[in-house]
Amino acid sequence: MRGFSVIPTQEMPIPVTSLDWLSAAIRQSSTLHKLEPGEALFHQGDKASAVFEVEQGRLRLIRHTLSSRDVVLHTARSGELFAEAALFADRYHCDAVAAVASRVRAYPKRKLLAAFRKDPALGEHFMASLANQVQALRTQLEQRNIRSARERVLHYLMLAVVEDGFTVPLDGTLMDLAAELGLTHEVFYRTLAALEKDGIITKSRSAITLRKRRLV
Amino acid sequence: MRGFSVIPTQEMPIPVTSLDWLSAAIRQSSTLHKLEPGEALFHQGDKASAVFEVEQGRLRLIRHTLSSRDVVLHTARSGELFAEAALFADRYHCDAVAAVASRVRAYPKRKLLAAFRKDPALGEHFMASLANQVQALRTQLEQRNIRSARERVLHYLMLAVVEDGFTVPLDGTLMDLAAELGLTHEVFYRTLAALEKDGIITKSRSAITLRKRRLV
DNA sequence: CGAGTGATTGACTTAGATCAATGACCGTGG
């Protein structure tokens, strides 16, 4: 069984979709949108009316620049919340376009803000979730500063570890993990193989385990 | 004169130190701390009592892992706010250690929370700033997914542009910029040189300018 | 006027990307 491990949210690198509390409180006023591949959810300059959650699929946030080319600001994946800044902005400052067929839940900005005002605890929740995301993203960025694949992977593993301090449960595919680390899957496989050969980790289908070490 | 350009906060890649409003409101209850190189500001497990701003210097946020080695979660630089998550956590989950002699301003958590409760607008401000940081960080991460130095630099330039859509003012040194882009300064210089040779940009001491292009 | 730092360019090396092939596994439909 996967996807069952209880991982402290702070520890995890990315989505941290603990907007369950959000859903619970605001679900009823949210709406669902289905998008064809290539279809736009909103455009740069549109009135910012909602914050979104990707239920399924993948959306690209794209900025159109004056100097011709378009720039991808972010790719939002399954489970992620995006366009949070819409809460405080008047208009969207980029396009959101489905990269593949996607399903998106929209949380109306006014409702959210109203809910936050009415129930400050809810607002604090949201604030906390943002703060955690900031931390996680900064950590991921720090990780990307590590050039060596081996060190990068180790950096990740040491942080992705569960409470025992040694086990990293594997939830998705290794390919996805490779992408998250900013490595090609080939290099990632090789690196894991090398680490295993050097006795630094052991690897099973469901987890990677750091071996205890005496010396640094 | 540098450091004078007015850049919409959303656009910028990283610090976005628009906590001026914060300072204004809470400055008086904040305290200043001076740190020697190597000196710790707080330790993993300490009661989380404050959020900090680097006024000068550079701090490393370090997590101690069970599997011996320490991991750098983040390096906070001049102007950056850090340990925001302390607001919602009971204890710090990493050490903060001065990388060089540094000066740090501490904003007591209780004061901040109290202020947010008393003046919801202030809280919303803070929330907005967090949301913007999340966006900026995600964008920077997207940028790091671009392997080619040339494309990465272009990606950066197109987003760092001021309102005219073509001018990127140079505030710090090119070396710093290179680091921010995750490139060695040599490669960065070469890339800029190549882009200039190809007529895609022009470069002066104080700015880089994207040349208009007809075709993609 | 020297020391220190940033900017710049050349030469060389290498780690990671890329291309390719193979086997394991899994669901599905006949």
Place this chain on the structure above:
DNA sequence: CCACGGTCATTGATCTAAGTCAATCACTCG
């Protein structure tokens, strides 16, 4: 029940762009 197509995992061979080492020049600051 099995053959087939698809995805993931894995490994080999090769290539190249980015990293590394190194040298030079311009500039600023005491």
